Amino acid sequence: MSNNPYLLAADNPEACIALLRENPSLASGQDEHGYSLVHAAASYNHLDLLRTLVGEFKVPVDLKDEDGETALFVVETVAAAKVLAEELKLDTTIVNDEGQTAREKIEAEEDYPEVAEYLRGLEGEANTTTTAHGTTNGVTPADLPPAPEGLQVQIGTMNEAENAGEPDPEFRRRIEELASREDFETAEGQAALRQLVEDAILGPRQE
Template identity: 70%
Template sequence: MAPNPYLLAADNPQGLLALLRDNPSLAAGQDEHGYSLVHAAASYNHVDLLRALVREFGAPVDLRDEDGETALFVVETVEAARALVGELGLDAALRNADGLTAREKIEAEAEWPAVAEYLRSLETEAARSAGSAGAANGKENGAVETGLPPPPEGLKVTMRTMDEAEAGEQPPDPEFRRRIEELAAREDFQTPEGQAELRRLVEEAISGQGFSDERSVRPRQD
């Protein structure tokens, strides 16, 4: 009887490598539930086997099981997670059939906190990089620095100066500035959720809805 490659992946990675050299097509195989040798190697923390499956035998690193989950969803160590994402190029932002990333599922199940923390650090770094890139692009395109974050994509804001007669004595709403600066400081600012919140704040300001209970309105002068 031929050896079971999934059992070898769990208990005998060297034996599996020998089997793969005789039959390389097994590397990308999946069982009836979509479980692959990549999943198995990651789950059992056989990092050298994981590297060989992807680099030597060409198994796709982003194979998904029947729940839409990649091998990152089953890792139990930071070492395996780092090999998948940092070395082999797996996208940590991929979501399963329930709409969760690997980090979100691991946190929800309250398992492997070190792995969850590592994945969260990747998200934070990606958000910072995106923010820095956006700021650099704005400067290259001649954008004026205002101290406020850029508007969400698709929302056009026109800025101009006002003379004293037009502006009167009405100061900028400090509550709006406070809320938008707090939003810009959040770690999720560059995410779709953060940008949606920014859009809501800006649209409220444009529509004339006030933020401060103490905001005064000048009476109309005929």
């Protein structure tokens, strides 16, 4: 049987684990290109080996090769990507030396579209804002523009009758449209946000 851990990681993960238990120092090794057993296990979809490397042998899940790429850049299955991102908590926003995330590189190479789609979904979850943290689609209260000049705001409570109405569908549409704009952080995007706030408080402008 070969004693090369990289070959075993590709062809015989159980034997690789046995070898590492005999010689744990091999677990975190990297070859001349920075390729590690974590990369190999992720690439060949040997998930038990991947979990063992990180969990038992304490190999950093974010090891990078010579191109600045973690194991997420070489996965070929959604299952391996899930183990890295969800179980082992590998940061999916890490970029390589070309400035690409794993999702961007996989999309560019067009080899594993289902993996790219899964990673894109994770990005969407990260950007979606949770009420518990007081944010909406990545916008926090601090990001909102100041109230229109001269506007007085009174803080109070509303009874059930006052609060029974459904949100105006037109404002809902405008909010969703604004949240999806790529230029949200620009002056134009902020002006649109300011106008939306004014319309919500004062009512639409009369032409």
